[in-house]
Amino acid sequence: MTQVHVIEPRSQKGNVRKRCAIVGPVVGRSQALRMGHPPTRQDARIAAMARTAIALSAGLLLGSIPAAAQVTAFVDGRVIDGAGHVIEHGTVVVRDGVITEVGPAASVRAPQGANRIDLRGKTLMPGIVNAHGHLSAVFGLKSGPEYYTRDNLVRQLRAYATYGVTTVFSLGDDDAEAFALRAEQAEAPPGRARVFLAGPSVFAETAEAATVATDKVIALRPDLIKIRVDDNLGTSKKMPEAAWRATLERARAAHLRLGAHLFYLSDATALARAGADFIVHSVRDLPVNDAFIKAMKANNACYSPTLMREVSTFVYDSAPPWTKDPFFHRGYSEEISAELEDPARHARIKASPGWAQGQKYKAGLEVARGNLKRVSNAGIRIAMGTDTGPAGRFQGFFEHLELEMMVASGLSPMQAIVSATGDAALCWGKQGAVGTIAKGGFADLLVLGANPLDAIANTRSLDAIYIGGRRFDSPR
């Protein structure tokens, strides 16, 4: 274990705390998977490295399991692999939490003595991967630094898992408690969603300050670097180009992928041209144009629409449509629904300065939906993200609504599923470990009662959730 002492801003608001960040061991799998390459360019090599590293870690795990190998075979179900393929009658074999075989029932048999799980009439898909979420200092609808505790972060990761979101990339505000949880999941299946971390988001006003801030984040050993290049609709300062270029350079040198929070097409194009790996919100001011598409493709960059983030900015001035949805109550209480339905709360929101901003984001959402279809048609890799974590952005539940909005915006159910599994992992360099049902990957699996290729809302039909081959029982 490495201990790194840092003084860092807790958030953009300048709440500074001295912390002792415990950073996990950086050997084997975590190092092999923390690749800074654009996806596809070296996919095969990276996937091979990931497989080797996972095999290594499975070997390490074996040492900690005294009994005979635990083998589970999922038999005779539809298998959606997360990379765009379907096996109608498939078998998936899992040994000690890692997938060891996948194929049609005719060619892959359940090993003798395996624990057999009959999937007749059901669908197996990879656990959902959220490429843009957050672990937040939030409890229910309340926010405050006192909520940034280990127990509360575990609760949030269990909320994600309750909805079948088995991996989340937390894009900012990540502190020592989150780094400790990440270190633990490298040792054993976590019994909650896996989390990968940006550490604190980087924002600076000069190249020099950006270099210092970025190096401080890199010292925490994050999985990626996140920057904010946004003026919040003209209400705050934008990170200047010289500053974000300095951060990009440091991220490159550290072999970390860089994700950019932004709003405007001009910023998105400049960032893509400069080599940013990942645009982590929709372009919301204008329809994307050929210059943007060309820059993204040249760079093999990824794009996360975060449509539900926009919805959360305007939907709460009246009762949102999901307060009576039983699926919402899979993870959230009736009390939260009652709060969301409270007319006094609606009145407060309508009178707040944020309300007018919400109306602008509402208009931006329509631009975003058109852009999602354009970007997808152009062949740019989409990674499902929601920006869940802040109050009113419900971890786990929103991911299903996001998938539904993506399909309503013109993607096929298969495209939406790939964006929320294999491509979400690939976009942050974790392919081979999570996001696909493939030999060598963690057995993070969802058993669905209904086929999501028929209707994307069937991702809600969660019969069982497995994380690292272990069944996850939801807390509610």
Ligand SMILES: [Zn+2]
């Ligand atoms: Zn975010």
